[in-house]
Amino acid sequence: MPVTSVESDAETLTMTLVADFAVGPERLWAVFTDPRQLERFWGPPGWPATFDAFDFRVGGHAKYHMTSPQGERAGGAWEFTAIDEPRGFEVIDSFADDNGDPIEGMPSMRMVFTFEATPEGSRLSNVSHFASADALEQVVAMGAVEGSTMAMNQLDAVLHGLREFAQGKGTQLEILDDQHVRITRLIDGPRELVWRAHVEPELMRQWMLGPDGWRMTVSEVDVSEGGRYRIAWEPEEGTEGEGFGFDGATLLVDEPRRIVQTEHMTGTDWPSTTNDLSLYEEDGATLVTLLIEYPDATTRDAVLSTGMVDGMEKSFERMERVVLA
Incomplete structure (x- = not known):
């Protein structure tokens, strides 16, 4: 499985996912910046994602929803705050309603994606920064560790092509x-x-x-x-x-x-x-x-x-x- 660790840190108010892949950083960049490829792995198994908007520029927004086997929907929204091709980008990640607008009272977090070369290929580091310990605890309690692990472990099939x-x-x-x-x-x-x-x-x-x-x-x-x-x-x-x-x-x-x-x-x-x-x-x-x-x-x-x-x-x-x- 590509994911090597997912750790939450109450002192630094962060959750960090690390995963290693046998492709170069440019390939990782391409997958994470193409909504059609993102849809194939961003949602965990049973909750596939659909990106309804993807304006990839500083100040732009992405909006997506995930659909459960019973037809329930859970929405999310990104605001792109920094882009450094092909090394990474940053977003403000929020829970979103059916219109793609952030839900009042739900935590938002600054999420940093970093792609770096390794001797075997590349490493993804995904660090989420929270505003408070309560916000971190709330997201972890909602299954973020398990969900993000299962989602990222779907990525190999996308990176290498089906055949x-x-x-x-x-x-x-x-x-x-x-x-x-x-x-x-x-x-x-x-x-x-x-x-x-x-x-x-x-x-x-x-x-x-x-x-x-x-x-x-x-x-x-x-x-x-x-x-x-x-x-x-x-x-x-x-x-x-x-x-x-x-x-x-x-x-x-x-x-x-x-x-x-x-x-x-x-x-x-x-x-x-x-x-x-x-x-x-x-x-x-x-x-x-x-x-x-x-x-x-x-x-x-x-x-x-x-x-x-x-x-x-x-x-x-x-x-x-x-x-x-």
Whole structure:
């Protein structure tokens, strides 16, 4: 993981994040000063950012919002106070309302980004300066340490490009914490078709089958927000196993970039998970990212022990071979 430390200091009223990357400072500069690239990592997993404005000049402002799997929004605003290309820049960082205006009563902080060369590449130092100990404590209590760590640990995929970062690695699993895992897979095909493969029943039946020897017997899908879905599988003749299925509801749709759904194993009292699927296209390839929220670590481990990730890889291979060919 790129982040090497995140420390808060009550004496100096600062919170400092340090992360190391295998690219030069110029590449870091380019990522942090391009809103389209910032959107890919600035929000922590499950809360992706959208920059609605980005006026990169001293005195200019940036406005963004992050959206939760349930559709909740949290806004932020930057005022650029110093720019020293490509070594770094400074902003006044504020919590913002739906109009992008700072929220009265919420802390603002001076945030300093510094990019410096290292023998291995470059180092990011992100230092937030607070006006009071209460303001520092409030931001830390809101999860700033955990959130900033998870956000910056998403940056490698942006710095290196999708094909360099993920091609040939298959389906990758990351355990983020007791409740969250992230699964990624690079698909060699356009985002629009990958999206359709995930939401159109006739395409789902062609690839979403797990290991060979299974067929999808139910594919009732309503991907409108608030809509319900139900899918089920049965083993083909000669294949061992018992049929099973999932049902749930669609919470959020941002076609063709993101869909969030609950998932429950039909006919069981297992708790539901929240599955946050996002698609990002670059150079004709699409990065599929699935963030799964479990109720607890026990449920997480029980589901992962079923061989779910191996089954997903078989399905993704079939998608490329059958749907995208």
